[in-house]
């Protein structure tokens with residue numbers, strides 16, 4: 520049928536997007552004097568359907584991000600059966616009543632941002648005998664409506680997550696304010712990670728991932744650049 524996208528169109532478009540983004544990641548890394556494979560692309564598949572996600576999987580991509588536990592539960596168990604080596608990151612806020620489902624479904628939690636959640640995650644990981652890598656989300660812009668630990672509380676919280684809750688914290692994550700140049704926020708996050716000897720930095724999205732790489736990002740979260748617009752149905 521003309522005009523109606525099918526699986527072959529999805530595959531062609533998503534593969535081309537993935538190649539383009541990976542190429543830009545590689546260039547940005549080399550410009551920063553880093554190895555291209557020091558940056559992992561998290562393909563953000565929120566709102567996109569399983570067939571479209573499967574196009575990325577068939578193109579060989581394995582690392583994905585979702586922002587809602589419930590949406591991810593509907594989409595990912597089947598995909599995981601077909602592609603057991605995929606890695607799924609939770610990049611949206613996590614309510615404590617969803618911790619059990621999140622620990623079962625995800626491989627990485629990027630949005631650890633408060634003591635109550637740290638305690639719930641630690642308990643559930645023990646209970647289910649699973650160790651999910653965690654990023655601590657820092658609200659670098661101190662925006663009241665945004666998730667993430669406030670910068671002034673971050674050092675203490677990072678220490679508590681590691682020393683008190685015993686969580687496998689591998690790095691920090693941030694989402695800079697929309698209306699500010701992101702560089703200052705990327706630099707702040709890098710400095711904070713350095714203080715705590717945390718090796719990973721999740722920062723940079725479709726609009727600014729190259730700049731994030733310049734500031735040391737090891738994970739970039741790219742949705743639109745890989746899957747296209749989320750509003751066009």
Ligand SMILES: *Cc1c(COP(=O)(O)O)cnc(C)c1O
Nearest residue numbers: 563586610724725740741742743
């Ligand atoms: C949606 C989302 C992204 C990807 O945004 P794009 O601009 O589409 O690349 C990255 N990080 C988080 C936390 C998101 O919610």
